[in-house]
Amino acid sequence: MSPTEVRSSARPARTGLIPLLAVGVAVAALLAAGLVGGPAAGLVVVRVVTESAAVLTIGSLLLAAFLVPPQESGTLAADGYAALRTAAWASLVWTAGAVLSVPYTVADALGQPLSALLDLSVLFEVVDVVEQSRAWMVTAVIVVLLALGCRLVLSWGWTTVLFFVSVFALVPVAVTGHSSGGGSHDVATNSLLYHLVAAALWVGGLIALLAHGRRRGAHLGLAASRFSSIALVCWIVMAVSGVVNAYVRLPLDQLLTSEYGLLVLGKTAALLALGVFGYLQRAKGVKQVVATGSGRALVRLAGVEVLLMLATIGLAAALSRTPPPTEGRTLPSPVELRIGYDLAGEPTLYRILFDWRFDLVYGTTFLAAAVVYLLGVRRLRKRGDAWPVGRTIAWVLGCLTVVFATSSGLGRYSPAMFSVHMQAHMLLAMLAPILLVLGAPVTMALRALPVAGRGNPPGPREWVLALVHSPVAKVLTNPFVALAFFVGSFYGLYFSGLYDVALDHHWAHLAMNAHFLMAGYVFYWPVIGVDPAPNKLPPLGKLGLLFASLPFHAFFGVVLMSAQYVIGSDFYRKLSLPWVPSLLEDQRLGGGIAWAAGELPLLVVMVALLAQWARSDSRDAKRADRKADADGGADLAAYNEMLRRMAGKGGSVAVAEPKADTETGNAGPGAAKPKPGTGGAGGPGEG
Structure with a gap:
C-alpha cells in the first residue's frame, strides 16, 4: 500500500468519541x-x-x-x-x-x-x-x-x-x-x-x-x-x-x-x-x-x-x-535545600558502603533489568538451551555497579563533593558499561523472546532487532563518533560551564548519569561487546580504538589536578561542608581519581579481548578440523601438491605435515604412522 493509499484509507469515520472526550x-x-x-x-x-x-x-x-x-x-x-x-x-x-x-x-x-x-x-x-x-x-x-x-x-x-x-x-x-x-x-x-x-x-x-x-x-x-x-x-x-x-x-x-x-x-x-x-x-x-x-x-x-x-x-x-x-x-538546612537531604558527616568508608539513599530512577531500573535478565536465563534453561555463566555474572555485576554508584553512600555524597562525584562518574562511564556489554543483553533478548513468525504482527523481539539496526545505533557505534562521544563528554561537561549550571538541578544529575552510561556503552560495545555491533571492527581496530582513548583520559585528569580554579565553585561554597576545607584540593583529588581510574577498566578490557580472541582462534581451529574430517584433508593435500610443483621447478621445499589432534592424540589425515621403537604413542619404545 502506497503512502497516499494509507492516508486515504485512514480517514476515520465519526465515532462519537470526540464529544465524550x-x-x-x-x-x-x-x-x-x-x-x-x-x-x-x-x-x-x-x-x-x-x-x-x-x-x-x-x-x-x-x-x-x-x-x-x-x-x-x-x-x-x-x-x-x-x-x-x-x-x-x-x-x-x-x-x-x-x-x-x-x-x-x-x-x-x-x-x-x-x-x-x-x-x-x-x-x-x-x-x-x-x-x-x-x-x-x-x-x-x-x-x-x-x-x-x-x-x-x-x-x-x-x-x-x-x-x-x-x-x-x-x-x-x-x-x-x-x-x-x-x-x-x-x-x-x-x-x-x-x-x-x-x-x-x-x-x-x-x-x-x-x-x-x-x-x-x-x-x-x-x-x-x-x-x-x-x-x-x-x-x-x-x-x-x-x-x-x-x-x-x-x-x-x-x-x-x-x-x-x-x-x-x-x-x-x-x-x-x-x-x-x-x-x-x-x-x-x-x-x-x-x-x-x-x-x-x-x-x-x-x-x-x-x-x-x-x-x-x-x-x-x-x-x-x-x-x-x-x-x-x-x-531545611542549606545542604538539604540544595541536594534534597542532609549528610551525616565526613564520607568515611563505612558511610560510603552502608549509608544508602535509594535512587528511584537508576536503582529501580537496573534492579529490574537484572531480574528480567535472570528470568530470560531461566527461560533458556527450561527449554534446554545453554547460556554462559560468565555473561550472567557480568550483567548482574554491571547492574549492581550502577545501583551502588547511584544509591549507596557514593551516590549520596556525589552531589555534594567533586571528588566523590568523580568516583561515581568513573564507575558509571567506565566500569558499568564494560560489564553490561559483556552480558550480551541483545543476544539474550533475541534468544529468549519468541519469534513473531511470518505473517504475524511484529513483537518485542522484532522491536529489539529494529533498534539494533536503526540508523541511530549505526551512527552512535561508529568508531569515530563513539570515541568523540565518550572522550568529548569529559571536556564538554566540565570545561564548558555546563557542570556549574547542572549542579543546582536534580534533573540535570539524572541526565548526567544517563549520559555517562550511554557514552560508555556505545564506546565499549564495538570494542568488547558480545552482541554483534552495527559497525563491526577487526581485532586491531578494537585495540586501536581502546588505546586512542587513553591519552585523552590521562590528560583530562592532569588538567583537573593542575587547574587553579574550582569548577562549580558557587554551588560548593554555598554548601559549606566543614570536612572540605579546600575546594581546590578536593577537585585535584577528583582529577587524580579520573587519571588513575583508567587502569582498572583497561585491565578488564584487555582480559576480555584476549579471552575473546582465544575463543575465536579455537572456534576457527575446530571448524578447520571438521572441514578436514569431512573432505579427507583436501585443502592440505592441495597445499602439499603446490609445494611439490614448486620443488620440481627448482629448490627443495618442505612438505607440510598435518597437525596432530590434541584431543585424541591421533595424527591428522595423511600423517605417517609411527614406526615401532621410535617413541610413537603406544609403541614398544614408549617409556
Whole structure:
C-alpha cells in the first residue's frame, strides 16, 4: 500500500468519541477550577486542557508505534496513520496550552492579574524569574517539533522516535513543580516522573484504544491485549509512586486536616476505583474483543473509565496548584535545600558502603533489568538451551555497579563533593558499561523472546532487532563518533560551564548519569561487546580504538589536578561542608581519581579481548578440523601438491605435515604412522 493509499484509507469515520472526550475535559476543568477557586482558576483550566491534550498525544503515538502492527515494508498501516493524525492535532492543542501556561504561571507566581502581563516586554522581563514558566517554554518548543514530525513522518521507525519525544516532553514541567523544591526533592521528583509517565500511558493509551475500536480497526484483539498488560503495570507504578510522593511532601498527621491532604486522599480514592473498575472491565472487554473482533463491548465498558480518568486529571491539576502544608515542618538546612537531604558527616568508608539513599530512577531500573535478565536465563534453561555463566555474572555485576554508584553512600555524597562525584562518574562511564556489554543483553533478548513468525504482527523481539539496526545505533557505534562521544563528554561537561549550571538541578544529575552510561556503552560495545555491533571492527581496530582513548583520559585528569580554579565553585561554597576545607584540593583529588581510574577498566578490557580472541582462534581451529574430517584433508593435500610443483621447478621445499589432534592424540589425515621403537604413542619404545 502506497503512502497516499494509507492516508486515504485512514480517514476515520465519526465515532462519537470526540464529544465524550470534550465532556470529560470540561468536567475535569470545572472540577479543578472549583477546587482551587480565585484568580488561579484560569491557570488550572489551562492545565487541565493542556494535560488532556498531552495524554491524548502520547496515547495515540503509543497505539501507532506498539499496539497495532505496521506494514511489512515498515510504513504505518491505515490504523497507525489514523492514530498518528490524531496525535498531530492533539499536539497542536498541547502546544497552545503550553504557550498559554507561560503568562498564566508568571501571573500566578507574582500574584498579579493576567492583564498586567499583556505587555510582552514586561512578560519577558519577569519570565526568567519563574522557573516553571521557563519549563513551559521548553515544553512548547519540544511539542512544536513533535507536531511537525507527526505531519511529516509515515514510517514505523520514526513514529517510535516521536513517541519517546512525546514522553520526554513531560519532563521539563515535572521537574520544576512543588516536588523540585525543599527537602527530599530528589525522591519527590523521581517519584513524580514515574507517576506522570505511567498516567499518560494509561489514560492516553485507553483513549487511543477506544478510538481504534470505534473505527473498527484491524488487529483490535492484539491491541487490546497489549494495552491490558501495559495498563496493569502503569496502575501499579502510579499507586506506588503516588504514595512515595505524598509521603515526602505531607506529614501523616496533616492528611485529614489540610487541603493538600484531602486532595491527596481524593486522588488516591479515584486511582483505586479506576484500578479495580478498569481491571474488571478490561478483563471482560478484552476477552470479548479477542473472541468476536468487535470493539463495541470494549467501548461500552471503558467509556465510563475514561470519564473517571479525566476527572482524576482535574484532581491532579488542582493538587499541583495547591502547596503542601508547612505547619510542623522544620526549615531545611542549606545542604538539604540544595541536594534534597542532609549528610551525616565526613564520607568515611563505612558511610560510603552502608549509608544508602535509594535512587528511584537508576536503582529501580537496573534492579529490574537484572531480574528480567535472570528470568530470560531461566527461560533458556527450561527449554534446554545453554547460556554462559560468565555473561550472567557480568550483567548482574554491571547492574549492581550502577545501583551502588547511584544509591549507596557514593551516590549520596556525589552531589555534594567533586571528588566523590568523580568516583561515581568513573564507575558509571567506565566500569558499568564494560560489564553490561559483556552480558550480551541483545543476544539474550533475541534468544529468549519468541519469534513473531511470518505473517504475524511484529513483537518485542522484532522491536529489539529494529533498534539494533536503526540508523541511530549505526551512527552512535561508529568508531569515530563513539570515541568523540565518550572522550568529548569529559571536556564538554566540565570545561564548558555546563557542570556549574547542572549542579543546582536534580534533573540535570539524572541526565548526567544517563549520559555517562550511554557514552560508555556505545564506546565499549564495538570494542568488547558480545552482541554483534552495527559497525563491526577487526581485532586491531578494537585495540586501536581502546588505546586512542587513553591519552585523552590521562590528560583530562592532569588538567583537573593542575587547574587553579574550582569548577562549580558557587554551588560548593554555598554548601559549606566543614570536612572540605579546600575546594581546590578536593577537585585535584577528583582529577587524580579520573587519571588513575583508567587502569582498572583497561585491565578488564584487555582480559576480555584476549579471552575473546582465544575463543575465536579455537572456534576457527575446530571448524578447520571438521572441514578436514569431512573432505579427507583436501585443502592440505592441495597445499602439499603446490609445494611439490614448486620443488620440481627448482629448490627443495618442505612438505607440510598435518597437525596432530590434541584431543585424541591421533595424527591428522595423511600423517605417517609411527614406526615401532621410535617413541610413537603406544609403541614398544614408549617409556
